[in-house]
Amino acid sequence: MKIAIASGKGGTGKTTLATNFADSLAHSGMDIRLLDCDTEEPNVHLFFDIAETERRAVTMPIPKLLPDKCTGCGICGNVCRFSAIVNIGKMTIIHPGMCHGCTACWELCPENALEPSEKPLGELISGKADGISITYGKLHIGEMSGNRIIQAVKAKADANKLNIIDAPPGTSCPVVETLSEMDFVLLAAEPTPFGLANLRSIVELAERLSVPMGIVINRSTPEEDGIVESFAESRRISILGKIPLDRKIAELYSAGEIFSRRMPEYRAFFVELLSKIERAVSR
Structure with a gap:
């Protein structure tokens, strides 16, 4: 329960x-x-008084731009509901602090110009007492x-x-x-x-x-x-x-x-x- x-x-x-x-x-x-x-x-x-058994980082996937592949099509910015990606002309700007890790941008990028990278969010600690x-x-x-x-x-x-x-x-x-x-x-x-x-x-x-x-x-x-x-x-x-x-x-x-x-x-x-x-x- x-x-x-x-x-x-x-x-x-x-x-x-x-x-x-x-x-x-x-x-x-x-x-x-x-x-x-x-x-x-x-x-x-x-x-x-906890006897610690585990301590590890908790991360979230965020997009990393590969400029040589980006054509500035704007699809990534259009699918990002949190405005973590902004397209200005042919330029793509990523705001990591606004990303929620939904993965839509790199999943839908037709040029594979975005790839996931891990952003540390915090820690997970476990133990017994x-x-x-x-x-x-x-x-x-x-x-x-x-x-x-x-x-x-x-x-x-x-x-x-x-x-x-x-x-x-x-x-x-x-x-x-x-x-x-x-x-x-x-x-x-x-x-x-x-x-x-x-x-x-x-x-x-x-x-x-x-x-x-x-x-x-x-x-x-x-x-x-x-x-x-x-x-x-x-x-x-x-x-x-x-x-x-x-x-x-x-x-x-x-x-x-x-x-x-x-x-x-x-x-x-x-x-x-x-x-x-x-x-x-x-x-």
Whole structure:
């Protein structure tokens, strides 16, 4: 099973959920894969002492012009929907930073005047810690899209194991790439008006992708939870659990610790959370 943990914005507790969920289930004896798809700001690995097993570059094919073969026909510029190739008269100009690696330009060039070359986008890092297989990606500064790295991270999922995927925040293209082909999306929500607005946006995305979902309220208080509960009821989304507003949890997280290790009463909460997700998926 592949369970993505997502939110409409950063800071709602996605990584708190992902790390404690994975660690608690591994502690119960399950074989877990924890994948961090937030390639701009990966931080799952900060909570574990990882024994690294793999580190490799992730690249993307981009066109390289062979001037002696180019006739300036303009076909490459016409097929490039991202304006990475511009034809001015008989001159062909390539903007590598705008290329999305679709390969159409060199596939359709009648003169074979374009050939693929590899552009580094970032890194893929894998390792093990506390019985958990962990993979995360890092996008190089200045690169526009981490989707290729997200695809490489997701390729580390194992169909025979439980895969927990920490999605990027928000609802942009990297989130769409992450949530595609998920079995379930666990939404981290905070009970504030701003949190509700962002929860609404990620719910709409999950609905468009036809991925079943449930909500965990983070920093829960009896006085504030109603704002999320009313919305969830209106959209027929189950609230699968609540993590209370607790100074100790915040202090442990700020210190880079998995709070359920120091507060073991929460391990049963995360084990039961998986049972609730399994029941929701089976319906």
